[in-house]
Amino acid sequence: MKKRTVAALAVALTVLTACSNGDTGATLELTAALPDKVPGGTEIRIGDPAIQAIVQASGLDSELTDAGVEVQWANISGGPQSIQAFRADKLDCSAVADIPSLFAAWTGTSTKIVFQSVTVDPVEHPIYRLGVAPGVNVASLADLRGKKIAYSAGQAQGALVLRVLQKAGLTQKDVTLVELTSTGDSYATALGSKAVDVAPIAASQVKIYKAKYPAGTSISHGIRDDASTLYCLTKTVQDAEKAAALKVYVGVRAKALLWQNQHPGEYAKVYLQDTQGLSPQDAKDVVAADGTKGIPATWDNAIARLQATADLLAEQQNHEKLDVTTLVDRRFEKVEAAAAGSAVVSGDAA
The missing domain is CATH 3.40.190.10 (Periplasmic binding protein-like II)
Incomplete structure (x- = not known):
C-alpha cells in the first residue's frame, strides 16, 4: 500500500x-x-x-x-x-x-x-516549549505571574501548564488560565493575536511560529513531557x-x-x-x-x-x-x- x-x-x-x-x-x-x-x-x-x-x-x-x-x-x-x-x-x-x-x-x-x-x-528534546506572545516579557518561569496562559484541561498541554506553575511556585490564582483547546496552530494563533501571553507549543513548531510572528519568543520549561x-x-x-x-x-x-x-x-x-x-x-x-x-x-x-x-x-x-x-x-x-x-x-x- x-x-x-x-x-x-x-x-x-x-x-x-x-x-x-x-x-x-x-x-x-x-x-x-x-x-x-x-x-x-x-x-x-x-x-x-x-x-x-x-x-x-x-x-x-x-x-x-x-x-x-x-x-x-x-x-x-x-x-x-x-x-x-x-x-x-x-x-x-x-x-x-x-x-x-x-x-x-x-x-x-x-x-x-x-x-x-x-x-x-527528553529534557534536551522536549515535546513542548512555552511560546510567548510578541511584546510580552517572559524570560523565566517566574515571569509567568500575572500572565494569560492558554489552557486545555483535558489535554497534555493543560497538565504541562499546571506542572510548570507548580515548578515555578505559582498557583492558578497567580495567573489567568484561558480555556482554549489546542488543535492545529490554535495556540500559535492565540499568541500571535495576543489573546494569550503564553501557550505551550510544540517544540518542533517553534521555528514556524517565529517565522509567522517574528516578535514572538519561547522559553524552555525544563520538565519532562515526552x-x-x-x-x-x-x-x-x-x-x-x-x-x-x-x-x-x-x-x-x-x-x-x-x-x-x-x-x-x-x-x-x-x-x-x-x-x-x-x-x-x-x-x-x-x-x-x-x-x-x-x-x-x-x-x-x-x-x-x-x-x-x-x-x-x-x-x-x-x-x-x-x-x-x-x-x-x-x-x-x-x-x-x-x-x-x-x-x-x-x-x-x-
Whole structure:
C-alpha cells in the first residue's frame, strides 16, 4: 500500500461510521494471556497517523497482512477526537500522550494503555516549549505571574501548564488560565493575536511560529513531557480476536518507531511533508527537534510519572483520585520490548 492508498485509508471519523463493528470475538479476561493466533480478516480501527505512514513506507504493513490483521486507519489522534470516537464506538485505539487516558476514566469511558514509548533524551528534546506572545516579557518561569496562559484541561498541554506553575511556585490564582483547546496552530494563533501571553507549543513548531510572528519568543520549561502512548477501548482488549490483532500491531508499532530513528529523511518525507504538508526544511527541523524515540524495557517509570500527573490533576481540577495501574494493560509491555529487542531503553530515567 503506497502513497495513494495512505490517503484513501486516512479516513475521517464520519467515514468510519460505515466501518464500525461491535464485539467480534470471544470475551478475553484482562488477566488472560494474549492470544497468539489472529483469525483471518480480524479488523482493528486505529488512529495513529504517523505510525500509519511509517508502516506503509517501511513495508512493515506486510507483517500485519501476513498475520491476518486488517487495520482500518483513521486520521484521528489526540484526546478530544479519540474520546469522541470511542464514545461513538467508531474507533478501537488511538495515539495520544498520557492525559487522555485519565480524562477518559474521569468522564466514564473505559480504556487501557497498550503501548508506551519515550524520548531517549527528553529534557534536551522536549515535546513542548512555552511560546510567548510578541511584546510580552517572559524570560523565566517566574515571569509567568500575572500572565494569560492558554489552557486545555483535558489535554497534555493543560497538565504541562499546571506542572510548570507548580515548578515555578505559582498557583492558578497567580495567573489567568484561558480555556482554549489546542488543535492545529490554535495556540500559535492565540499568541500571535495576543489573546494569550503564553501557550505551550510544540517544540518542533517553534521555528514556524517565529517565522509567522517574528516578535514572538519561547522559553524552555525544563520538565519532562515526552509521554507517548497508544490507548484502546477496554472492550477492544477484552475481545479475543482484536486482542490478538492488537498484539501483532503493538510489535509492528515498536519496529516502526525504530525505523523512524534509522530513516529520519524518509520519515520526514512520507509523514511530515506528504501527510502533514510541511516544507522540506520545516520537516527537517521537526525531525531534529523530536530527538530519538525509544521503547522502554519496563513501564514502571512511565506509570509512576502518570500517577504523579493524575494526583496533580485530581487536586488542581477537583477530580476523583485515580489508581493509574487500572488504566494500563501490562500484557503488552513485553510484546513491544520483545519487538524492539536489544534496542530497548533500559533506564528510562524518571
